[in-house]
Amino acid sequence: MRAKIAAGNWKMNGTAAALSELDALAALLPATPPTVVLCPPAPLLYRASEAARAHGIAIGAQDCHMDASGPFTGDISATMVADTGASHVIVGHSERRDAHEETNSDVRAKARQAWAAGLTAIICIGESGDDRAANNTLDIIAGQLAGSLPDGATATNTVIAYEPIWAIGTGKVPTLAEIIDVHDFIRTRLCARCGATEGDGIPLLYGGSVKPDNARTIFKAANVDGALVGGASLKASDFAPIITALSQS
Numbered sequence: 001m002r003a004k005i006a007a008g009n010w011k012m013n014g015t016a017a018a019l020s021e022l023d024a025l026a027a028l029l030p031a032t033p034p035t036v037v038l039c040p041p042a043p044l045l046y047r048a049s050e051a052a053r054a055h056g057i058a059i060g061a062q063d064c065h066m067d068a069s070g071p072f073t074g075d076i077s078a079t080m081v082a083d084t085g086a087s088h089v090i091v092g093h094s095e096r097r098d099a100h101e102e103t104n105s106d107v108r109a110k111a112r113q114a115w116a117a118g119l120t121a122i123i124c125i126g127e128s129g130d131d132r133a134a135n136n137t138l139d140i141i142a143g144q145l146a147g148s149l150p151d152g153a154t155a156t157n158t159v160i161a162y163e164p165i166w167a168i169g170t171g172k173v174p175t176l177a178e179i180i181d182v183h184d185f186i187r188t189r190l191c192a193r194c195g196a197t198e199g200d201g202i203p204l205l206y207g208g209s210v211k212p213d214n215a216r217t218i219f220k221a222a223n224v225d226g227a228l229v230g231g232a233s234l235k236a237s238d239f240a241p242i243i244t245a246l247s248q249s
């Protein structure tokens, strides 16, 4: 059975005071929770890891550099992320592809660094609103997946997050049929690329305006193994019902 994962991406939100949400979330978790991965801003990684350990919550970074070390002022390597106690790192989020002009090959290099540091890479892909309007969604997804995924992906070192850009922070969500279409397509491509065992075992997350009131519907899709949640992961009272919905799916 594939791992179910509820990942929360805090983006550039939260200072030390926000760590109280972690304790609040732990208190609201269902009896048998899925894997919960919280991805706070980099300055909070160490403290979040310390606080999360007792609760069985995993911590992830939101990015890492594509090189192992060197003269990259302000950047953070995958090894440094692992050193904080984190176990995951998001790579290729559309906000980084856009604002930092990250390419598929950059994302692939970051995923490789993540693996070398012993981290699980959460690789993000997703089409723009224009891509979808032009019926290009599956072509875009195929290209991003082929280009961003290094050879050697396994069910334990990789998670794929499908995040349609037009659904992020907008309150717009694809129909269940559209989500099923894309997730089934990604699954088929993963099996062709990584072999049936690993391809079938890599968890696929949906991301983009996941909220307590739509999570249950989204989790009905057979190839949706969880969610990458932005805004609704900031408050334990919003994130917990999403996690509960996943545990019951």
Ligand SMILES: O=C(CO)COP(=O)(O)O
Binding pocket: 009, 093, 163, 167, 168, 169, 170, 171, 207, 208, 209, 210, 228, 229, 230, 231, 232
């Ligand atoms: O980008 C996202 C998670 O990485 C999704 O953000 P929202 O859940 O706020 O739409």
